[in-house]
Amino acid sequence: MDALETIKSHQSIRRFTGEKIAPEQMSAIEDAIAQTSSTCFYQFVTTIKVQDPAKLERIAALSGEQDHIAKCSHFLVFCLDMTKLMHVADIKPPFGFRFIIGGINDCSLVCQNALTAAESLGLGGVIIGGYKAGIKEISQMLKLPQGVVPFLCLCLGVPDKEYLEEQKPRLPRSWFIMDEEYKDKFNEQELEQYNAQVQSYFENRKYNQRSDNWTNSTKKMLQGTLSPATGVLNYLKEQGFDFF
Numbered sequence: 593m594d595a596l597e598t599i600k601s602h603q604s605i606r607r608f609t610g611e612k613i614a615p616e617q618m619s620a621i622e623d624a625i626a627q628t629s630s631t632c633f634y635q636f637v638t639t640i641k642v643q644d645p646a647k648l649e650r651i652a653a654l655s656g657e658q659d660h661i662a663k664c665s666h667f668l669v670f671c672l673d674m675t676k677l678m679h680v681a682d683i684k685p686p687f688g689f690r691f692i693i694g695g696i697n698d699c700s701l702v703c704q705n706a707l708t709a710a711e712s713l714g715l716g717g718v719i720i721g722g723y724k725a726g727i728k729e730i731s732q733m734l735k736l737p738q739g740v741v742p743f744l745c746l747c748l749g750v751p752d753k754e755y756l757e758e759q760k761p762r763l764p765r766s767w768f769i770m771d772e773e774y775k776d777k778f779n780e781q782e783l784e785q786y787n788a789q790v791q792s793y794f795e796n797r798k799y800n801q802r803s804d805n806w807t808n809s810t811k812k813m814l815q816g817t818l819s820p821a822t823g824v825l826n827y828l829k830e831q832g833f834d835f836f
């Protein structure tokens with residue numbers, strides 16, 4: 593599919609047929625991963641492809657029982673990897689905040705490129721941030737050495753077309769795309785209209801229907817128990833990173 597059409601057609605896919613992604617398709621996704629822009633040309637993202645069913649089951653459980661992880665074809669883990677830079681330059685842990693920012697940026701870009709490439713091939717997937725609850729055990733499972741930390745993951749597979757939905761409606765454009773300078777576009781009337789659209793999406797979708805809207809679901813997320821940031825901070829320190 594044409595690049596813009598692919599990007600505009602995005603929807604997260606959490607139901608897969610169980611077929612494996614063909615090696616030539618995986619190779620095309622790897623081309624997209626390899627050519628992604630890179631902070632300072634450091635090229636410090638390492639992508640680990642997990643297919644072992646036992647590992648996928650365990651990662652799914654550690655990520656808050658996300659069954660789509662257990663059932664995907666390939667689970668990609670995008671890591672900030674300082675080891676190559678340690679070999680070529682005289683740097684040692686602790687690695688400061690600028691590497692953390694660079695690593696988060698680069699892992700995000702690689703992840704989105706991999707997802708877009710997969711979608712352009714008729715495959716599908718969903719980005720996974722929920723792995724963080726199990727970051728330490730996942731890190732041990734993948735044998736990550738000092739200087740390597742996972743910042744984002746991606747489930748990929750062949751979409752079960754039965755479960756394709758309408759796209760999730762987004763906020764009004766003017767709320768988040770602006771000309772020249774920042775303008776506060778928050779507007780109760782537009783919010784009400786948007787909430788009605790989201791409500792209709794949740795109530796009428798084919799599967800996992802619920803009565804909810806954007807305001808309520810956002811509030812629930814913000815007030816609920818989000819992934820433990822202190823655990824991630826401590827883990828980053830153990831892996832040789834710090835916030836200076």
Ligand SMILES: Cc1cc2nc3c(=O)[nH]c(=O)nc-3n(C[C@H](O)[C@H](O)[C@H](O)COP(=O)(O)O)c2cc1C
Binds near residue numbers: 603658719720722760
């Ligand atoms: C950084 C990031 C982390 C995410 N983590 C998860 C996750 O752990 N599990 C999940 O099912 N979806 C996850 N998502 C997918 C979002 O829920 C999804 O993109 C959003 O609801 C919009 O839906 P859409 O992608 O179908 O348009 C994540 C998305 C991003 C960008």
